Amino acid sequence: MSYCRQVTLSRVRPAIVPAILIFALFSCTVPANFQYPQGKPFVFKTTIRVEGNIKGDEKQDLVQKLENQLDDSLQAKTVTSFYKPFYFVAKKLSYTPVYDSAYLGRSIVFMNALLNANGYYAPVIQDTVIYETVHKGKIKKTGKHKGFSKEQQRVIIHFTVKPGKQLVFDSVGFSLNTPELQQIAITSKDQSFIKVGKPYSRLVLASEINRLVDSFRNNGYFRFSKEDLYVEHDTVFSALIDPSLDPIEQAELLEKLKQKKENPTVTVVLRQRPVRDSSHLKKYFIGNVTVFPDLPIGEDTVAVHTDTTLINQIKFISRTNKFKLPFLANNIYLY
Incomplete structure (x- = not known):
């Protein structure tokens, strides 16, 4: 009789697997093909935090509504991508708009209007703008984009919203x-x-x-x-x-x-x-009611023989005996 032992090899410690998955799912990168604005600050991330005594579900719903009020040029839209050679998942910016402080003011106006419409008559909205330079002075030396600047002037925007008391x-x-x-x-x-x-x-x-x-x-x-x-x-x-x-x-x-x-x-x-x-x-009343129970769509009614029947003040104009007219009349509740 022979005995064998199963051995499992792993290059990654099981304890750190959840951390890797969380990092992969929630990390964010810029497009790798230099589609971000060269030499200009661009919106990398925008967040909204609501403070105050608001229930969890209501607060999350309010945050989502406020995000919809952001100017398009402040919305850092992302897509999920797979990266080789390990095929890990990460969120990549699909659109990197150039930052303009005017869009900041417009977004605050839109958010204030939303809060007013929902009964928050004295909201306070504070904004924090962070400029972050990544790969400063570095140049792409090889590949298709050789000579392009790798420098990224990222702008991270944080909104803190204090709705106040609600009417x-x-x-x-x-x-x-x-x-x-x-x-x-x-x-x-x-x-x-x-x-x-x-x-x-x-x-x-x-x-x-x-x-x-x-x-x-x-x-x-x-x-x-x-x-x-x-x-x-x-x-x-x-x-x-x-x-x-x-x-x-x-x-x-x-x-x-x-x-x-x-x-x-x-x-x-x-x-x-x-x-x-x-x-x-002016009060309107129901006048004459006419029912065509078996009228085909697009048929010329002039060349077809029809029968007219009056039941319960309802006129039926039919060409066949396919339907029981008293049954139809008893199920029409217009009078």
Whole structure:
């Protein structure tokens, strides 16, 4: 009887394998074929860090939204590549834009607009720009790109965003001049997208306007549009500058303003604009309904014999007996 022992050889210690994989997956390099700007600073990396008391998932979602607001020339876009001879994985810059400080200012404006639209009325955005020179003074001596400069003027940009306190909805009201529209809005209030205590968002306000327009159209106001509505925010700030304001009323408003700074809330009222087109307030009703149950697409109906049948005020024009017309009529709910 013979015995043999299995021996396994490894050139890499198992303990360092995870470190190698992490480095390979998250490392970033510039294009090897000298596609980066020669002699000019270029965007190598841009990061955004959000500070404040925000939940993990919400913070990550906010970071992603802020990244989408960056100017294209500040976005260091990467692709995954395999490098020989060991075929390790690394992220390579697919686009290396030349750095311009003007793009920095534009990005901050866009990010501020996003934060304002999501209820952060006093955000603070700080930027840090780091210039880093790699392979300074080195020249490619061999190969296809012989004579090219290997020097890279990398720019790394860090944004620190402090959103501050987020506005929440305090209350919502409807003030529509047309009595029937006001009644529809009040009746469907439980379906409102605006929830008291939830974060303020312009997207929520836009969704609420669209919901009201759909409700009005489903009740006969076919031509009513979102341009016929607008949202009015609370008027505490504007009322303070009223010269005719009573001192006692002014003191009450100042107290409300102080409370809003500590726990910012917003009251919104959806109002109806002055009538510009009377047809938008005209109620439409269903007229004649005609059904063609077996009409082929593109057929000339003049040369074909058809039968006309009236069931439950619905006219059916058919050319065959393929369908049971009473069954179709009982499943049409237009009247």
